[in-house]
Amino acid sequence: MAFLLKRICRAALAALSLLAGSPVLAGQPPKYLVADIPGSLRENAHAVVRFSDETLLVKSAGRTIETVRRAVTIFDEAGAHHAQELVYYDQLNTVSYLRGSAYAADGRLLRTLKASEIGDISLSDGFSLANDGRGRVADLRQPVYPYTVEFEYEVNSTNTLFYSTWRPQAREQLAVEQATFRVLTPAELPLRYLERGLPAGTAVARTSVSAVLQSYEWQVRNLAAVEAEPDGPPVGETTPVVFTAPTQFEVQGHVGTLTSWQALGLWNYQLNVGRDELPVAVQEKIRALVQGETDERARIRKVYEWLQANTRYISVQLGIGGWQTFPASSVAASGYGDCKALTNYCQALLKTAGITGYCALVRANEEDVRTEFPSQQFNHVVLCVPLQKSAKRDTVWLECTSQTNPFGYMSSFTGNRHALLITPQGGRVVRTPQYLAADNRRERLADVYLDAQGSATATVRTRRSGLEQDGYAGMANSQNLADQKKALAEHLPLANFSISKLSYAQDRRSLVPTLTENLGLTLPGWASVSGKRAFLTPNLLSRWSALPAAVGERRTAIWLDNPFSYSDTVRIHVPAGFKPESLPTPVQLSTTFGTYSSQVQALPDGTLLYVRRLLMPRTRFPQTDYPAYQDFRRRISSADKAQVVLVKTDA
Structure with a gap:
């Protein structure tokens, strides 16, 4: 799915090496003097965010503009990744500009990025059939520590299913001197947000910018660097964060509301309804496959193992294709599909066998979704099949992208977490299988x-x-x-x-x-x-x-x-x-x-x-x-x- 590219972006940034080499530029007033950093922020820090200002401007239900300006002082090689910037874009997101400068410890301007030094790379993951993700990349790493880098960029988006998540201190051993986040949105499109881990006394400042525009603003100052503790959560799970989400959104003409899980599930259902038609030949194969089998679970197993033997996984991350599935007939013809397409295909196969299944959105291989904040937090799709004839009202869960996964087993990839069941009536939060000590x-x-x-x-x-x-x-x-x-x-x-x-x-x-x-x-x-x-x-x-x-x-x-x-x-x-x-x-x-x-x-x-x-x-x-x-x-x-x-x- 489209949002899986975040992980690819991080990997691409780690591989980036556009080395800096311009001479020192004179005549500019000093900025970001390292001597001005309080001692409390230097302690245990590889880098300090001197200044960060992020703004999300909601132009309409179908368009946003994100602007970011950030300056980071870097003390050593362990913090050098902060001198690199990668800005993701695709056919739904465009980069208006990316600028950057580097400053010496005494505040002298060392160099300014030239347009020719900003790279443009493909973010293909190596297995996607279609992937329009690309990145604008810049590298301002310097040979002498400490130094400060400043980046500015702007992204125009027509994918308003996602709003910004503000994490001023997402990494360990990173201190923050000052950081601000604001969202400007029309009054008829009120912002939905969830705060977590904000310092005591920090609260959103909500004001009217004009008769039609509302402002929501958060600010933090003087956050000391922290480290991940033994057998503790990742730093990003305990430091300040503000999650935001729309009340209404639009993606390539597909309009939805996001005020509840039910509403998000309904948008996903309507986006994919009617895409489960199978060729007659495939229907005949499935009917023959389950003929004479009266046990419901055994019928499901036969269909699932047939799917595993006859399909393979290839990712599709192209515009609305990040959320809308290939038709089942397409998978039948080609034998491949992404998680949405293979899950939809398996659902169609089971329907032919007289069994009803439901696609379920899940956040795979990461921390569980925040169930108290309905929003698009998912990166994978699996199939949920409630057993109709079971006395215990049991449920079978199917991972449709794997040729080797055992029948009904979710593994650590998607087990022990919540999922959003997609039904004709909308979305409903359910739990995937839990694996306890007796299982593990x-x-x-x-x-x-x-x-x-x-x-x-x-x-x-x-x-x-x-x-x-x-x-x-x-x-x-x-x-x-x-x-x-x-x-x-x-x-x-x-x-x-x-x-x-x-x-x-x-x-x-x-x-x-x-x-x-x-x-x-x-x-x-x-x-x-x-x-x-x-x-x-x-x-x-x-x-x-x-x-x-x-x-x-x-x-x-x-x-x-x-x-x-x-x-x-x-x-x-x-x-x-x-x-x-x-x-x-x-x-x-x-x-x-x-x-x-x-x-x-x-x-x-x-x-x-x-x-x-x-x-x-x-x-x-x-x-x-x-x-x-x-x-x-x-x-x-x-x-x-x-x-x-x-x-x-x-x-």
Whole structure:
């Protein structure tokens, strides 16, 4: 979809390298003296926003003008990306101008961008069939720190589905001296906005500019730089932000209102209604495919797996094509489509099979949408299929862009979040499947064969399910064993090892998929041998580290990724002539955050049995819990590093 280009813009900017080289320009009054920056804003900052002024002028329901002027002082290489600017445009957005200047620490003008130095690049993502996104790019990086850059640009837009989001401090280690954001809009098009994380005492200033024009303005000053905290939310989730949205909008002649989720869903439905007609030949194939199958879920599975086998994903990001789907007949003819087109196609296939499904907008691979603020926050489409014959009124969710996704599985990409169901009556917010600790499991069984010199070999079987297997599923689908070994090696917490064997087996038939990994390891010097004794850590692959000590008072809440359940069993086959001299004390922890246990036993045959369990059923905790969470992690880390001491017998 069109708004996925934001991610592409960031990647293109990172690759930009138009090096500065103009001589110093004399005769200009000094600006942005570094000496004027308060010491409180320099602390822990790679850069300081000296001045930022952003204005969104709403000309009509179908046109806006955004103007931005920003000056940033950059202290070191880690802040140098602030000296680059990329302004996105396409057939719905045009760049009126992009200007820039660079200043020395003493405020002297070093250089001004020439028109010939402003690049114009394609923002094609490499897989889009149609992508009209482009960027105007400029680079004012300087060789001597500190320095200040100033950029100004203006964008005219005929895509009023999106209004500006103001993030004056979107990055960590960025301080803000002064930043202002205003929206000027006709009185008949009142602004909708949501404030979050604004400093105490900050409030919108709402005034009448004229008889027909209203002004909404926010301003912040002297924001000290902040850092992302361990196991905390991204900085952009905790620093000041103002989200804005229209009450009415128009995109290429398609008019809508955005006062509720129902209204946004209705616009999306009307934009795509009637685009689900299938060729007769395809209808006949689907009817034959499900003929005689009476189980509703089984019928859906057959259609979905047929879709996976007969289509592929290609993105389309071209004007209204960012929101309006290809007709189902087009996908039937070509075999490809973007997320909208493939979801619409699957919906049409199911309709032929006598099953009703609904497209659902979702924000994939990012933080969940703000359900309290109806607005266009989505970047993906999936299919929601309520089961009509199920006694539990169950629902099947389908990811229609993947040829490998298990039936009904949303993964971390779209699971555990809200979606906007698109129905003939409009939009309705629903939840995608939630994957809890009982779903996200990792169960590991290892046999380690130790020799008298301290080296070992190991066979390890790891069974992962739910979100725990997501990061390994792509690896498992690779046909290149060397690539699989290389990718896995990056995840193994071992200092000296080689992989002697690796294979994967997937179970995609259950609602929560599982992946079994069979691994062989060679471990030179796994145990440390000194005289008659050998020292080893029985926790082979599941060691947790302690958290760094907090600097000052914790600022943010604790945000853990996903709930999970881990179990590890390690059987250590001790070499002849050795016996355990010292075993770690068993550990049992039960806390608000979860439970942990570990113990080592000596079995009658001389084998050592190490068993570890860790259950973390929740993911969000208040910042006041951080000291207790630190202690929980510290105690786990200590237990995970506990050693066994073997001693050589005289016999």
